[in-house]
Amino acid sequence: MMTASTRLMKLRDWVRGQAGPVDDDSPLLESRLINSLQLVELVLLIEELTGRPIRPDQLLPASFRSIRTIYENFLGGQSRPEEGA
Amino acid sequence: MNPSVQSQAIKALTTVRGLHWNDSGQAALTGELARYADRLDRAFARWAASLGAEPLLPPPCLPPGVPERCGYLSSFPHHATMAVPVADDDGEDPVRSLLTPAACYHVYPTLEDSHLNRPVFLTLRATCFRNEDVFLPLERQWSFSMREVVCVGADEDVSRFLETARKTASAWCEILGVPIRLDRATDPFFDPASSPGWLMQRLLPLKTELLSDGLAIGSFNSHQSFFGETFSIRVCGQPAWTGCAAFGLERWLLALIRRHGPDACGWPDPETLA
Numbered sequence: 001m002m003t004a005s006t007r008l009m010k011l012r013d014w015v016r017g018q019a020g021p022v023d024d025d026s027p028l029l030e031s032r033l034i035n036s037l038q039l040v041e042l043v044l045l046i047e048e049l050t051g052r053p054i055r056p057d058q059l060l061p062a063s064f065r066s067i068r069t070i071y072e073n074f075l076g077g078q079s080r081p082e083e084g085a
Numbered sequence: 086m087n088p089s090v091q092s093q094a095i096k097a098l099t100t101v102r103g104l105h106w107n108d109s110g111q112a113a114l115t116g117e118l119a120r121y122a123d124r125l126d127r128a129f130a131r132w133a134a135s136l137g138a139e140p141l142l143p144p145p146c147l148p149p150g151v152p153e154r155c156g157y158l159s160s161f162p163h164h165a166t167m168a169v170p171v172a173d174d175d176g177e178d179p180v181r182s183l184l185t186p187a188a189c190y191h192v193y194p195t196l197e198d199s200h201l202n203r204p205v206f207l208t209l210r211a212t213c214f215r216n217e218d219v220f221l222p223l224e225r226q227w228s229f230s231m232r233e234v235v236c237v238g239a240d241e242d243v244s245r246f247l248e249t250a251r252k253t254a255s256a257w258c259e260i261l262g263v264p265i266r267l268d269r270a271t272d273p274f275f276d277p278a279s280s281p282g283w284l285m286q287r288l289l290p291l292k293t294e295l296l297s298d299g300l301a302i303g304s305f306n307s308h309q310s311f312f313g314e315t316f317s318i319r320v321c322g323q324p325a326w327t328g329c330a331a332f333g334l335e336r337w338l339l340a341l342i343r344r345h346g347p348d349a350c351g352w353p354d355p356e357t358l359a
Contacts, residue, residue: 029289032309036285043284064288 004076007049008067011075014045015067024067039064046074091219098222101347110220110227112335121341121349122334124356126210126232129332132253132359133208133234136246141209143191146182151194154315157186160282166214166227184214188233189329193312196237201320204238206246210334223339224300230334235327239320240309243328247293247305250330254295254303257358263297263340270294270304297340303332 002010015022018041019033028034034042042064047053054074063073071077098104103118114122130140146168152158158165168182185191188211196205210232217225236246251267258265269290286292295303306329312318313325320326338349345352 029285036282039284039288059284059287061288061290 002049004071007075008071008077010049011045011070012067014042022067024071026067027065028067029061029064042070046070050074050076091221094221094224098342098347101342103349104222106222108220110217110225112222112226114338117349118338121352121355122230122338125337125358126230126334128257128355128358129232129234130208130210133206135359136206136234136249138206138208138234141191141195141207143185143188143209143211145212146184147186147190148194149181151190152183152186155190155193155312157183157190161186164215164217166216184228185211186215187211187213188231188331189235189327192233192235192237193316193318193327196318196325197316199318200322201237201318201325204236204242204246204320206234206236208232208234223335223342226335229336232332232334233329235329237313237318237320237325237327239323240326242320243307243326247307247328247330251293251295251305253359254305254330254332258295258297260358261341261344261353261355263302263337263344265295265297265302267293268296270301297336298343300336300340301333302336302340303330305330 012024015028015034018038019026019028022028022033026033028042029039043054058073063069068077095106098106101118103114103116105113105115107113147155147157152165164186166184166186167180168184169179188209191209191211192207195207210230212228213231214228216227219225220227234250236243238246255265255267270286270292291307291309293305294301295305308327308329310324310326312327313320318325318327341349341352
Protein backbone atom coordinates (compact mmCIF):
# COMPACT_ATOMS: atom_id res chain seq x y z
CA MET A 1 0.00 0.00 0.00
CA MET A 2 1.42 3.33 -1.07
CA THR A 3 1.63 5.98 1.66
CA ALA A 4 0.08 9.41 1.25
CA SER A 5 3.52 11.01 1.06
CA THR A 6 4.60 8.60 -1.71
CA ARG A 7 1.45 9.45 -3.64
CA LEU A 8 2.21 13.14 -3.16
CA MET A 9 5.75 12.66 -4.42
CA LYS A 10 4.51 10.86 -7.53
CA LEU A 11 1.94 13.59 -8.13
CA ARG A 12 4.59 16.31 -7.82
CA ASP A 13 6.93 14.44 -10.15
CA TRP A 14 4.22 14.08 -12.74
CA VAL A 15 3.06 17.70 -12.58
CA ARG A 16 6.63 19.05 -12.71
CA GLY A 17 7.37 16.71 -15.60
CA GLN A 18 4.49 18.32 -17.51
CA ALA A 19 4.64 21.91 -16.34
CA GLY A 20 8.17 22.53 -15.08
CA PRO A 21 9.05 23.80 -11.63
CA VAL A 22 5.77 24.57 -9.89
CA ASP A 23 5.07 24.65 -6.17
CA ASP A 24 2.26 22.95 -4.32
CA ASP A 25 0.01 26.01 -4.46
CA SER A 26 0.47 26.96 -8.11
CA PRO A 27 -2.96 27.14 -9.78
CA LEU A 28 -2.65 24.32 -12.31
CA LEU A 29 -5.66 25.05 -14.53
CA GLU A 30 -6.15 28.80 -14.09
CA SER A 31 -2.54 29.44 -15.01
CA ARG A 32 -2.79 26.90 -17.81
CA LEU A 33 0.12 24.89 -16.47
CA ILE A 34 -1.98 21.84 -17.38
CA ASN A 35 -3.90 21.67 -20.65
CA SER A 36 -7.09 19.73 -21.30
CA LEU A 37 -5.30 16.60 -22.54
CA GLN A 38 -2.92 16.60 -19.60
CA LEU A 39 -5.92 17.05 -17.30
CA VAL A 40 -7.33 13.74 -18.47
CA GLU A 41 -3.97 12.12 -17.76
CA LEU A 42 -3.93 13.76 -14.33
CA VAL A 43 -7.33 12.26 -13.47
CA LEU A 44 -6.08 8.84 -14.59
CA LEU A 45 -2.92 9.28 -12.50
CA ILE A 46 -4.97 10.11 -9.39
CA GLU A 47 -7.10 7.02 -9.97
CA GLU A 48 -3.98 4.92 -10.40
CA LEU A 49 -2.38 6.28 -7.22
CA THR A 50 -5.49 5.69 -5.12
CA GLY A 51 -6.70 2.53 -6.83
CA ARG A 52 -10.18 4.07 -7.00
CA PRO A 53 -12.17 5.73 -9.76
CA ILE A 54 -13.00 9.41 -9.31
CA ARG A 55 -16.77 9.84 -9.14
CA PRO A 56 -18.43 12.57 -11.23
CA ASP A 57 -19.51 14.41 -8.06
CA GLN A 58 -15.85 14.65 -7.07
CA LEU A 59 -15.00 16.65 -10.20
CA LEU A 60 -14.97 20.01 -8.44
CA PRO A 61 -12.85 23.04 -9.39
CA ALA A 62 -11.63 23.56 -5.81
CA SER A 63 -10.33 20.00 -5.57
CA PHE A 64 -8.22 20.27 -8.71
CA ARG A 65 -6.86 23.75 -8.12
CA SER A 66 -3.30 22.83 -7.12
CA ILE A 67 -1.05 19.98 -6.08
CA ARG A 68 -2.03 20.73 -2.49
CA THR A 69 -5.79 20.53 -3.08
CA ILE A 70 -5.45 17.31 -5.08
CA TYR A 71 -3.36 15.86 -2.26
CA GLU A 72 -5.90 16.86 0.35
CA ASN A 73 -8.97 15.77 -1.57
CA PHE A 74 -7.83 12.58 -3.25
CA LEU A 75 -4.51 11.29 -2.01
CA GLY A 76 -5.26 11.06 1.70
CA GLY A 77 -3.15 14.09 2.57
CA GLN A 78 -3.46 16.33 5.60
CA SER A 79 -3.43 20.08 5.33
CA ARG A 80 0.37 20.59 5.18
CA PRO A 81 1.82 18.37 2.46
CA GLU A 82 5.26 20.02 2.57
CA GLU A 83 5.70 18.91 6.17
CA GLY A 84 4.43 15.43 5.59
CA ALA A 85 6.50 14.81 2.48
CA MET B 86 -37.04 15.67 -28.81
CA ASN B 87 -40.29 13.82 -29.27
CA PRO B 88 -42.11 15.42 -32.27
CA SER B 89 -45.36 15.67 -30.31
CA VAL B 90 -43.59 17.53 -27.50
CA GLN B 91 -42.14 19.88 -30.09
CA SER B 92 -45.51 20.52 -31.71
CA GLN B 93 -47.12 21.10 -28.30
CA ALA B 94 -44.43 23.63 -27.45
CA ILE B 95 -45.05 25.42 -30.74
CA LYS B 96 -48.84 25.29 -30.28
CA ALA B 97 -48.54 26.75 -26.77
CA LEU B 98 -46.95 29.86 -28.23
CA THR B 99 -49.53 30.45 -30.96
CA THR B 100 -51.45 32.67 -28.54
CA VAL B 101 -48.52 35.06 -28.23
CA ARG B 102 -49.53 38.20 -30.06
CA GLY B 103 -46.86 39.47 -32.45
CA LEU B 104 -44.92 36.20 -32.74
CA HIS B 105 -44.73 34.87 -36.29
CA TRP B 106 -42.99 31.51 -36.26
CA ASN B 107 -41.58 29.73 -39.25
CA ASP B 108 -40.61 26.07 -39.02
CA SER B 109 -37.25 26.86 -40.60
CA GLY B 110 -36.32 27.99 -37.08
CA GLN B 111 -36.93 31.70 -37.51
CA ALA B 112 -39.38 34.10 -35.94
CA ALA B 113 -40.58 37.56 -36.96
CA LEU B 114 -41.83 39.84 -34.21
CA THR B 115 -44.41 42.58 -34.67
CA GLY B 116 -46.43 45.01 -32.59
CA GLU B 117 -45.90 45.32 -28.85
CA LEU B 118 -43.70 42.20 -28.74
CA ALA B 119 -41.30 43.79 -31.24
CA ARG B 120 -41.38 47.10 -29.38
CA TYR B 121 -40.71 45.34 -26.08
CA ALA B 122 -37.74 43.40 -27.53
CA ASP B 123 -36.27 46.66 -28.79
CA ARG B 124 -36.77 48.46 -25.48
CA LEU B 125 -35.21 45.55 -23.61
CA ASP B 126 -32.21 45.60 -25.91
CA ARG B 127 -31.86 49.36 -25.47
CA ALA B 128 -31.80 48.84 -21.69
CA PHE B 129 -28.92 46.37 -22.15
CA ALA B 130 -27.16 48.87 -24.42
CA ARG B 131 -27.63 51.70 -21.90
CA TRP B 132 -26.02 49.59 -19.22
CA ALA B 133 -23.13 48.87 -21.62
CA ALA B 134 -22.80 52.61 -22.32
CA SER B 135 -22.64 53.28 -18.57
CA LEU B 136 -19.52 51.09 -18.49
CA GLY B 137 -18.04 53.18 -21.29
CA ALA B 138 -18.74 50.59 -24.00
CA GLU B 139 -18.35 51.75 -27.60
CA PRO B 140 -20.95 50.52 -30.09
CA LEU B 141 -20.01 48.10 -32.88
CA LEU B 142 -22.28 47.49 -35.86
CA PRO B 143 -21.35 44.05 -37.21
CA PRO B 144 -21.77 42.60 -40.70
CA PRO B 145 -23.89 39.42 -41.00
CA CYS B 146 -20.91 37.11 -41.58
CA LEU B 147 -17.59 36.67 -39.86
CA PRO B 148 -14.78 37.59 -42.22
CA PRO B 149 -13.20 34.56 -43.97
CA GLY B 150 -10.49 33.03 -41.82
CA VAL B 151 -11.82 34.39 -38.54
CA PRO B 152 -13.91 31.30 -37.65
CA GLU B 153 -10.87 29.09 -38.13
CA ARG B 154 -8.66 31.32 -36.00
CA CYS B 155 -11.32 31.37 -33.28
CA GLY B 156 -11.53 27.58 -33.37
CA TYR B 157 -15.25 27.72 -34.11
CA LEU B 158 -15.34 25.34 -37.04
CA SER B 159 -13.30 22.71 -35.23
CA SER B 160 -15.31 22.98 -31.98
CA PHE B 161 -18.84 23.51 -33.23
CA PRO B 162 -19.06 22.42 -36.90
CA HIS B 163 -22.56 21.02 -36.36
CA HIS B 164 -23.90 24.49 -35.45
CA ALA B 165 -22.33 26.34 -38.38
CA THR B 166 -24.28 27.92 -41.23
CA MET B 167 -22.23 29.19 -44.16
CA ALA B 168 -23.36 31.97 -46.49
CA VAL B 169 -22.82 30.75 -50.03
CA PRO B 170 -23.63 32.57 -53.28
CA VAL B 171 -25.74 30.57 -55.69
CA ALA B 172 -23.56 31.63 -58.61
CA ASP B 173 -19.88 31.97 -57.90
CA ASP B 174 -17.74 31.42 -60.96
CA ASP B 175 -14.48 33.00 -59.90
CA GLY B 176 -13.03 29.55 -59.33
CA GLU B 177 -12.51 30.07 -55.63
CA ASP B 178 -14.10 28.05 -52.87
CA PRO B 179 -17.48 29.74 -52.32
CA VAL B 180 -17.80 28.36 -48.79
CA ARG B 181 -15.85 31.03 -47.00
CA SER B 182 -18.19 33.10 -44.92
CA LEU B 183 -19.77 31.92 -41.68
CA LEU B 184 -23.04 33.54 -40.64
CA THR B 185 -22.40 35.01 -37.19
CA PRO B 186 -22.59 32.23 -34.57
CA ALA B 187 -22.03 34.53 -31.57
CA ALA B 188 -21.83 38.31 -31.53
CA CYS B 189 -18.50 38.76 -29.78
CA TYR B 190 -16.46 37.08 -32.55
CA HIS B 191 -16.82 40.38 -34.42
CA VAL B 192 -15.00 42.28 -31.70
CA TYR B 193 -11.56 40.70 -31.70
CA PRO B 194 -10.60 41.23 -35.38
CA THR B 195 -11.39 44.95 -34.98
CA LEU B 196 -8.71 45.14 -32.26
CA GLU B 197 -6.09 43.01 -34.03
CA ASP B 198 -2.47 44.07 -33.39
CA SER B 199 -3.54 46.79 -30.98
CA HIS B 200 -1.73 47.82 -27.82
CA LEU B 201 -4.12 49.08 -25.17
CA ASN B 202 -3.17 50.94 -22.01
CA ARG B 203 -6.55 50.54 -20.32
CA PRO B 204 -9.54 48.16 -20.54
CA VAL B 205 -11.81 48.61 -23.53
CA PHE B 206 -15.52 47.79 -23.64
CA LEU B 207 -17.57 47.22 -26.77
CA THR B 208 -21.22 46.36 -27.24
CA LEU B 209 -23.10 44.99 -30.20
CA ARG B 210 -26.31 43.30 -31.17
CA ALA B 211 -26.09 40.63 -33.83
CA THR B 212 -28.41 38.20 -35.50
CA CYS B 213 -26.77 34.87 -34.74
CA PHE B 214 -27.19 31.53 -36.49
CA ARG B 215 -26.96 28.09 -34.95
CA ASN B 216 -28.06 24.96 -36.67
CA GLU B 217 -29.87 22.56 -34.32
CA ASP B 218 -31.69 19.23 -34.63
CA VAL B 219 -34.92 20.72 -33.30
CA PHE B 220 -36.15 24.30 -33.43
CA LEU B 221 -38.56 25.84 -30.95
CA PRO B 222 -40.04 29.36 -31.04
CA LEU B 223 -38.08 31.87 -28.95
CA GLU B 224 -36.20 29.02 -27.27
CA ARG B 225 -34.01 27.32 -29.82
CA GLN B 226 -33.98 29.13 -33.13
CA TRP B 227 -31.83 28.86 -36.22
CA SER B 228 -31.44 32.62 -36.11
CA PHE B 229 -31.84 34.78 -33.03
CA SER B 230 -30.77 38.15 -31.61
CA MET B 231 -27.89 38.40 -29.21
CA ARG B 232 -26.77 41.51 -27.32
CA GLU B 233 -23.26 41.28 -26.01
CA VAL B 234 -21.00 43.45 -23.93
CA VAL B 235 -17.31 42.60 -24.24
CA CYS B 236 -14.46 43.60 -21.96
CA VAL B 237 -10.88 43.56 -23.27
CA GLY B 238 -8.31 44.21 -20.58
CA ALA B 239 -6.14 42.67 -17.91
CA ASP B 240 -7.35 39.53 -16.16
CA GLU B 241 -8.58 41.50 -13.15
CA ASP B 242 -10.52 43.91 -15.43
CA VAL B 243 -12.33 40.97 -17.01
CA SER B 244 -13.05 39.29 -13.66
CA ARG B 245 -14.45 42.54 -12.28
CA PHE B 246 -16.58 43.10 -15.38
CA LEU B 247 -18.04 39.59 -15.31
CA GLU B 248 -18.88 39.91 -11.63
CA THR B 249 -20.63 43.24 -12.25
CA ALA B 250 -22.49 41.78 -15.22
CA ARG B 251 -23.71 38.78 -13.23
CA LYS B 252 -24.99 41.01 -10.43
CA THR B 253 -26.59 43.51 -12.81
CA ALA B 254 -28.40 40.89 -14.85
CA SER B 255 -29.64 39.17 -11.69
CA ALA B 256 -31.03 42.51 -10.48
CA TRP B 257 -32.77 43.06 -13.83
CA CYS B 258 -34.50 39.69 -13.54
CA GLU B 259 -35.76 40.62 -10.10
CA ILE B 260 -37.19 43.88 -11.46
CA LEU B 261 -38.82 41.96 -14.32
CA GLY B 262 -40.24 39.34 -11.97
CA VAL B 263 -38.34 36.54 -13.71
CA PRO B 264 -36.90 33.98 -11.27
CA ILE B 265 -33.35 32.98 -12.14
CA ARG B 266 -30.35 31.19 -10.84
CA LEU B 267 -26.70 31.37 -11.88
CA ASP B 268 -24.95 28.14 -12.70
CA ARG B 269 -21.61 27.25 -14.18
CA ALA B 270 -21.98 25.64 -17.56
CA THR B 271 -20.31 23.17 -19.85
CA ASP B 272 -20.95 23.14 -23.57
CA PRO B 273 -23.21 20.20 -24.35
CA PHE B 274 -21.13 19.63 -27.48
CA PHE B 275 -18.37 18.13 -25.38
CA ASP B 276 -19.11 14.48 -24.73
CA PRO B 277 -18.21 13.76 -21.10
CA ALA B 278 -17.27 10.20 -22.01
CA SER B 279 -14.65 11.12 -24.55
CA SER B 280 -13.81 14.79 -24.54
CA PRO B 281 -10.98 16.39 -22.60
CA GLY B 282 -12.69 19.73 -23.26
CA TRP B 283 -15.62 18.75 -21.07
CA LEU B 284 -13.38 17.90 -18.14
CA MET B 285 -11.51 21.20 -18.42
CA GLN B 286 -14.76 23.19 -18.55
CA ARG B 287 -16.04 21.34 -15.53
CA LEU B 288 -12.91 21.93 -13.46
CA LEU B 289 -12.07 25.42 -14.70
CA PRO B 290 -15.46 27.09 -15.02
CA LEU B 291 -15.13 29.94 -17.48
CA LYS B 292 -18.80 30.14 -18.34
CA THR B 293 -21.70 30.97 -16.04
CA GLU B 294 -25.26 30.86 -17.27
CA LEU B 295 -28.26 32.87 -16.16
CA LEU B 296 -31.01 30.28 -16.04
CA SER B 297 -34.75 30.90 -15.90
CA ASP B 298 -36.80 27.70 -15.52
CA GLY B 299 -33.82 25.80 -16.92
CA LEU B 300 -33.55 28.12 -19.92
CA ALA B 301 -30.24 29.96 -20.38
CA ILE B 302 -31.24 33.58 -21.05
CA GLY B 303 -27.73 34.94 -20.59
CA SER B 304 -24.16 33.83 -20.14
CA PHE B 305 -20.98 35.31 -18.72
CA ASN B 306 -17.81 34.00 -20.27
CA SER B 307 -14.12 34.37 -19.63
CA HIS B 308 -11.93 33.54 -22.62
CA GLN B 309 -8.78 34.20 -20.61
CA SER B 310 -6.03 35.25 -23.05
CA PHE B 311 -7.21 33.11 -25.97
CA PHE B 312 -8.44 35.95 -28.20
CA GLY B 313 -5.72 38.29 -26.95
CA GLU B 314 -3.09 35.84 -28.15
CA THR B 315 -4.92 34.82 -31.32
CA PHE B 316 -5.41 38.42 -32.49
CA SER B 317 -2.26 39.94 -30.94
CA ILE B 318 -4.18 42.29 -28.65
CA ARG B 319 -2.01 43.47 -25.78
CA VAL B 320 -2.82 45.40 -22.63
CA CYS B 321 0.07 47.06 -20.83
CA GLY B 322 2.47 44.75 -22.64
CA GLN B 323 0.65 41.50 -21.82
CA PRO B 324 -1.76 39.46 -23.98
CA ALA B 325 -5.23 40.85 -23.30
CA TRP B 326 -7.84 38.85 -21.46
CA THR B 327 -11.38 39.03 -22.76
CA GLY B 328 -14.78 38.30 -21.33
CA CYS B 329 -18.31 38.77 -22.53
CA ALA B 330 -21.82 39.04 -21.16
CA ALA B 331 -24.35 37.72 -23.69
CA PHE B 332 -28.12 38.06 -23.65
CA GLY B 333 -30.43 36.14 -25.99
CA LEU B 334 -33.30 38.52 -26.61
CA GLU B 335 -35.88 35.94 -27.76
CA ARG B 336 -35.21 33.84 -24.67
CA TRP B 337 -35.79 36.85 -22.42
CA LEU B 338 -39.15 37.24 -24.15
CA LEU B 339 -39.94 33.57 -23.55
CA ALA B 340 -39.04 33.90 -19.85
CA LEU B 341 -41.37 36.92 -19.62
CA ILE B 342 -44.17 35.04 -21.42
CA ARG B 343 -43.82 32.17 -18.95
CA ARG B 344 -44.09 34.54 -15.98
CA HIS B 345 -46.47 37.22 -17.19
CA GLY B 346 -48.49 35.70 -20.01
CA PRO B 347 -48.54 36.17 -23.77
CA ASP B 348 -49.38 39.87 -23.99
CA ALA B 349 -46.31 42.11 -23.76
CA CYS B 350 -48.54 45.08 -22.89
CA GLY B 351 -48.77 43.84 -19.31
CA TRP B 352 -45.10 43.09 -18.74
CA PRO B 353 -42.81 45.12 -16.41
CA ASP B 354 -41.33 48.18 -18.07
CA PRO B 355 -37.73 47.55 -19.26
CA GLU B 356 -37.03 51.30 -19.17
CA THR B 357 -36.51 50.92 -15.41
CA LEU B 358 -33.62 48.48 -15.80
CA ALA B 359 -30.85 50.86 -16.76
